[in-house]
Amino acid sequence: MRSLLLSACLALMAAGPALAYIPTLNAQQIQNAYAEGQQLAQNRDSGYPLRAYTLYAVKDTLKLEAQNGAVDAVTIATPSERTRFESFLSFLGEDPITPQQAFQRAGLPPYNVAFIVFAHGMDAGDQTFLNRFSMARLKLGGQSLRPVETSKSGTSISQYPRTVGETGIRFGGTVTYRFELPKRLIGDTGTLNFTDASGKAYDLPVNLALYR
Numbered sequence: 295m296r297s298l299l300l301s302a303c304l305a306l307m308a309a310g311p312a313l314a315y316i317p318t319l320n321a322q323q324i325q326n327a328y329a330e331g332q333q334l335a336q337n338r339d340s341g342y343p344l345r346a347y348t349l350y351a352v353k354d355t356l357k358l359e360a361q362n363g364a365v366d367a368v369t370i371a372t373p374s375e376r377t378r379f380e381s382f383l384s385f386l387g388e389d390p391i392t393p394q395q396a397f398q399r400a401g402l403p404p405y406n407v408a409f410i411v412f413a414h415g416m417d418a419g420d421q422t423f424l425n426r427f428s429m430a431r432l433k434l435g436g437q438s439l440r441p442v443e444t445s446k447s448g449t450s451i452s453q454y455p456r457t458v459g460e461t462g463i464r465f466g467g468t469v470t471y472r473f474e475l476p477k478r479l480i481g482d483t484g485t486l487n488f489t490d491a492s493g494k495a496y497d498l499p500v501n502l503a504l505y506r
């Protein structure tokens with residue numbers, strides 16, 4: 295189930311050190327990200343590493359607690375990381391693609407970043423929770439940016455087996471906020487702000503120097 299997969303990914307450290315955000319990838323950088331994804335996927339028991347790209351996660355992503363609202367985790371997606379991820383997926387799915395195809399599937403044009411919010415419904419029957427997320431704001435260098443795209447996944451049943459007093463079943467899904475960065479701000483720090491389906495507000499620190 296989704297929450298179990300998310301927990302496994304967040305428990306892993308990223309392969310290699312994180313580097314400063316690369317706003318546009320050259321051919322060699324695309325090849326490097328592709329090769330990393332292929333190598334990671336060869337060990338099918340290890341999962342895909344997300345911890346180094348995680349801005350926020352609840353203490354236990356397998357346990358529902360009311361004070362945590364609707365969000366399990368928030369990760370940042372960069373052109374390099376998403377190219378690596380698409381390469382990883384293609385290997386697992388036995389769907390051979392080229393490095394350039396992995397880059398294209400990543401869906402992040404130059405000077406773009408995205409924030410992926412992993413979330414769940416507020417009760418066992420709630421399937422409309424993604425529609426109750428607010429628009430996000432990315433504040434960098436004193437400038438407030440609106441997303442150029444906000445996309446929402448479908449929902450599917452997710453298990454939270456460590457939940458006390460109930461079965462721990464929710465519908466889960468993702469909200470993805472994509473931003474285009476002004477060139478002068480790509481090295482800045484700031485915050486990501488949004489409100490989840492429960493009404494809880496998030497103000498998450500963002501430092502682009504931590505992510506390649």
